[in-house]
Amino acid sequence: MKRIAFRNAHLIDPASGLDAKGGLLVENGRIADVGPRLFNDAEPNDPEVIDCRGLVLAPGLIDCRVFTGEPGAEHRESLESASAAAAAGGVTSMIVMPNTDPVIDEPSLVDFLLRRAAATAKVRVLPCAALTKGLLGETMTEIGLLQEAGAIAFTEGDRSVANARVLRRALSYAATFDALVISHAEDPELVKGASATEGEFATRLGLPAAPAIAEAMMVERDIRLVELTGVRMHFGQISTRAALDVIAAAKTRGLPVTCGVAAHHLTLNELDVGAYYTFRKVRPPLRSEADRAAMVEGVASGVIDVIVSSHEPQGADTKRQPYASAAAGTVGLETLLPAALSLSHNGDASLSQVIAALTAAPARIFGLPGGTLARGAPADLVLLDENEPFVVDAEKLRSRSRNTAFDGHKFSGRVRATFVGGECVFDAR
Amino acid sequence: MTSPSTAPILRSKHLLGIEGLTPFDVTVLLDLAETYVVQGRATDKKTALLKGRTLINLFFESSTRTQSSFELAGKRLGADVMNMSVKTSSVSKGETLIDTASTLNAMRPDILVVRHQDAGAAELLSRKLDCSVINAGDGAHEHPTQALLDALTIRRHRGSFEGLVVAICGDVLHSRVARSNLRLLSMMGAQVRLVAPRTLLPCDADRFGVEVHTNMKSGLAGADIVMMLRLQLERMAGAFVPSTREYFRFYGLDREKLSVAKPGALVMHPGPMNRGVEIASDIADDVQVSLIAEQVEMGVALRMAILDALSRGMS
Numbered sequence: 091m092k093r094i095a096f097r098n099a100h101l102i103d104p105a106s107g108l109d110a111k112g113g114l115l116v117e118n119g120r121i122a123d124v125g126p127r128l129f130n131d132a133e134p135n136d137p138e139v140i141d142c143r144g145l146v147l148a149p150g151l152i153d154c155r156v157f158t159g160e161p162g163a164e165h166r167e168s169l170e171s172a173s174a175a176a177a178a179g180g181v182t183s184m185i186v187m188p189n190t191d192p193v194i195d196e197p198s199l200v201d202f203l204l205r206r207a208a209a210t211a212k213v214r215v216l217p218c219a220a221l222t223k224g225l226l227g228e229t230m231t232e233i234g235l236l237q238e239a240g241a242i243a244f245t246e247g248d249r250s251v252a253n254a255r256v257l258r259r260a261l262s263y264a265a266t267f268d269a270l271v272i273s274h275a276e277d278p279e280l281v282k283g284a285s286a287t288e289g290e291f292a293t294r295l296g297l298p299a300a301p302a303i304a305e306a307m308m309v310e311r312d313i314r315l316v317e318l319t320g321v322r323m324h325f326g327q328i329s330t331r332a333a334l335d336v337i338a339a340a341k342t343r344g345l346p347v348t349c350g351v352a353a354h355h356l357t358l359n360e361l362d363v364g365a366y367y368t369f370r371k372v373r374p375p376l377r378s379e380a381d382r383a384a385m386v387e388g389v390a391s392g393v394i395d396v397i398v399s400s401h402e403p404q405g406a407d408t409k410r411q412p413y414a415s416a417a418a419g420t421v422g423l424e425t426l427l428p429a430a431l432s433l434s435h436n437g438d439a440s441l442s443q444v445i446a447a448l449t450a451a452p453a454r455i456f457g458l459p460g461g462t463l464a465r466g467a468p469a470d471l472v473l474l475d476e477n478e479p480f481v482v483d484a485e486k487l488r489s490r491s492r493n494t495a496f497d498g499h500k501f502s503g504r505v506r507a508t509f510v511g512g513e514c515v516f517d518a519r
Numbered sequence: 520m521t522s523p524s525t526a527p528i529l530r531s532k533h534l535l536g537i538e539g540l541t542p543f544d545v546t547v548l549l550d551l552a553e554t555y556v557v558q559g560r561a562t563d564k565k566t567a568l569l570k571g572r573t574l575i576n577l578f579f580e581s582s583t584r585t586q587s588s589f590e591l592a593g594k595r596l597g598a599d600v601m602n603m604s605v606k607t608s609s610v611s612k613g614e615t616l617i618d619t620a621s622t623l624n625a626m627r628p629d630i631l632v633v634r635h636q637d638a639g640a641a642e643l644l645s646r647k648l649d650c651s652v653i654n655a656g657d658g659a660h661e662h663p664t665q666a667l668l669d670a671l672t673i674r675r676h677r678g679s680f681e682g683l684v685v686a687i688c689g690d691v692l693h694s695r696v697a698r699s700n701l702r703l704l705s706m707m708g709a710q711v712r713l714v715a716p717r718t719l720l721p722c723d724a725d726r727f728g729v730e731v732h733t734n735m736k737s738g739l740a741g742a743d744i745v746m747m748l749r750l751q752l753e754r755m756a757g758a759f760v761p762s763t764r765e766y767f768r769f770y771g772l773d774r775e776k777l778s779v780a781k782p783g784a785l786v787m788h789p790g791p792m793n794r795g796v797e798i799a800s801d802i803a804d805d806v807q808v809s810l811i812a813e814q815v816e817m818g819v820a821l822r823m824a825i826l827d828a829l830s831r832g833m834s
Contacts, residue, residue, distance in 0.1 A: 223761075229758065229761065230761045231761055232761040232762050232764070232765040233761065233765075234765050234768065234769045235764070235765050235768060259718050259758060259759060262716075262717040262718045263716055263717060263718045263759075263760070263761070265717050266716040266717045266718070266733045319717065320717075
C-alpha cells in the first residue's frame with residue numbers, strides 16, 4: 091500500500107471550506123485523511139513524508155479550456171507535451187477541446203484520445219466532443235454514444251453555431267442525455283476577419299475590429315435556447331461586462347448556466363497589444379480596461395465560475411505575421427495559476443476564491459470526482475508558494491509552442507510540486 | 520354476417536379523428552369490428568352491405584397498408600372502390616385541394632377516404648363535400664382508424680383498457696398515430712407514456728395527461744404494451760437524431776430494453792418498420808410478443824366496421 095504523508099501544509103480546500111494549517115495522507119492514489127490536527131503531534135509513521143513548510147497544499151487545478159494539437163498538429167502540441175506543461179502549472183486535469191484534425195466527433199476518436207492520454211500524458215485528460223459533425227454547425231453529433239465513449243461535454247470549441255434551428259435541436263438532444271454543452275459566444279458574422287475589439291485603440295492601429303457586443307448577443311441567444319431546451323450550458327470564456335450582466339441575470343432566474351474567463355482577460359487589456367504584439371492576439375480579442383475590470387469583479391462576485399487558460403499553441407510560423415494575419419491564441423497552462431493569483435495579490439478576491447475557480451467550481455460543473463481535498467477524492471494535489479516571484483520566460487516553457495502572451499511578465503506565485511493520483515508529476519521543491 | 524341493426528351508430532357522418540368520439544362510440548365500433556374479424560376469416564368474405572355505393576381513396580401521400588386496407592374493406596362490403604393516388608407532382612399542376620374536392624364531389628361518391636400531408640385537410644374536405652369523409656391521416660394531426668385498429672388488437676389480448684400501461688415510443692413529434700392513440704387510449708382508461716428523445720417530443724407533451732420519458736428503460740418499466748413508431752428516414756440524418764446507430768442504441772426496441780417491461784408485454788408497430796432502427800428484427804418477428812401482423816388483419820375488420828357505421832346514416 092503506497093502512502094504519502096504531507097505535513098505542515100497550509101491546506102486550502104474551497105469545496106469543504108477548509109483553510110488551515112494541517113496534514114494530509116494519501117493512500118493508493120486517494121486522499122485517506124486530511125485535517126488541521128493530522129500529524130501535528132507525532133511524526134507520521136510512513137515511508138514517504140513531505141514537509142510542506144507552510145506552503146499551500148490545494149486540490150490540483152482543473153483547466154476547463156485547453157486546445158492541443160493531437161491529433162493532427164502534434165508539431166504544435168501533443169497530449170504529452172501539453173501534459174508536461176500542465177504538470178508544471180499545477181494542472182492535474184485538462185479538459186481538451188475537439189478542434190483537432192480530425193475533429194473529435196466520433197466515438198472512436200474519443201476512445202483514441204483517451205488511449206493516447208493514458209499512454210503518454212502525465213495528467214488527466216478529459217475530452218470534449220464536437221456538438222456538430224466536423225464543427226460545421228449543420229448536423230448534431232452522436233451525443234449519446236460519444237458520452238458513453240467518455241466525452242465529458244459537447245462544444246464547438248472556439249466556434250459558435252450560427253444556425254439557431256440547428257443549435258436548438260442539438261441542445262434539445264443534448265438535454266435528453268443531461269449532457270453539458272460548452273458555448274463559445276461570438277457572433278460569427280460580426281467577428282469575421284476581426285482581430286481586435288472595436289474602439290479607439292483599434293482605430294488608431296488601423297486593425298480590423300468587431301464590436302464587443304458580438305459576445306453578449308450570442309450569450310443572450312444561447313440563454314434563450316437554454317430556457318427553451320433545459321440544457322446545461324457553460325460559456326467557455328466570456329470577456330465583456332455586457333455578457334457578464336446577461337449571465338448574472340440568467341443565474342438569478344435559476345437557469346442552469348455557468349461561465350469561465352481566461353486568465354489573460356483578467357490580467358491584460360487591449361492596450362497590451364502595444365506595437366502589434368501578435369503573441370497577445372487572442373480570441374475573443376483583448377478588451378477595454380473597463381471590461382477587464384468587470385471580469386475581475388465577476389470572479390470576486392462568483393458570477394464567473396471558473397478561470398481557464400484557454401491554452402492554444404501556435405507556432406512561430408502562424409504568429410510571426412502581420413497582426414491581422416497572425417493566428418490567435420496563447421499558451422497558458424504554465425501561467426494559469428500565477429496569473430489567477432494576481433487577483434488575490436491585488437486584493438480583488440481571496441486566495442480561496444481564486445483556488446475555488448480553478449478546482450471546486452470546474453469539478454462541480456463537469457461532475458468530476460476531483461477538485462477537493464475530501465477523504466476518498468483522488469490525490470490530485472498542487473503544492474505552491476503563493477508569494478514566490480515568477481518572471482515568465484517563453485524559452486523555459488514546457489509546452490511545445492512558446493506563444494505566451496505573458497513573456498517577461500512578473501507574477502507572484504509558483505508551483506513547487508504537482509501530484510496526480512498520488513504520483514508526483516512535477517517537482518521543483 | 521352483417522350487424523343485426525341498421526340504426527345509426529355515430530353522431531357524425533364523418534370520421535375525422537378520435538377527438539369527437541366517446542368511449543361508448545369506441546366500444547360499439549370495436550364490437551362491430553369483431554363481427555368483421557369473423558367475416559374476414561370465413562371462406563366467403565364478401566357481403567352486399569354497401570352494394571351500389573362508391574368509395575374513393577384519395578391519397579396525397581403514398582401508402583401501402585392503409586390504402587389497400589380500405590380498398591379491401593370496401594370491396595368485402597360490396598362497394599365500388601376507386602383509388603386516386605395523387606402524387607405531389609401532379610398536384611403541382613396547380614389544382615387546389617378545394618378544386619379537387621369539387622371535382623370529386625361531382626362524381627357523387629358516398630365515402631371519401633383521404634390522406635394528406637397537411638393537418639386539417641380532412642376537416643376542410645368534410646366541409647366541402649356532400650359525402651362522408653374518413654381521415655386516413657392528416658399531417659401530424661390524427662389517424663383515427665389506426666388508433667381504433669390498435670385498440671381492437673389490444674382489447675383482443677388484454678380484454679379491457681382500464682389501467683393498462685401503454686408506452687408509445689419514437690417519433691412522437693411528427694406522429695399522427697401517436698396523437699390518435701394517445702387520445703383514444705387515455706379516453707378508455709389506459710395509462711399512456713410517451714418515450715422519445717427531446718427532439719422528437721412535441722412541446723407541452725406533458726399537458727396531455729401522459730407521462731413523458733426521455734429514457735427508454737424508465738419509459739418501458741412495467742409497461743403492458745410497447746407501441747413503436749416509425750422514424751422517417753429523412754429525420755435520421757442529423758436534424759432530429761444524429762444517426763440510426765445512435766437511435767437504435769438508445770431508442771430502438773431490443774431484448775434488453777423490452778426486458779424491463781411487464782412479463783408478457785406485447786409489441787406493436789403501425790408499419791412500415793425500419794428494422795435495426797426503431798425495432799430489432801428478432802422482436803418484430805417473434806410471434807410470442809409481436810402483434811404487428813395481427814394489427815394488419817384487425818385493420819381490415821375495423822375499417823369494415825367504420826364503413827358499416829358511416830353507411831347507416833346515409834339515406
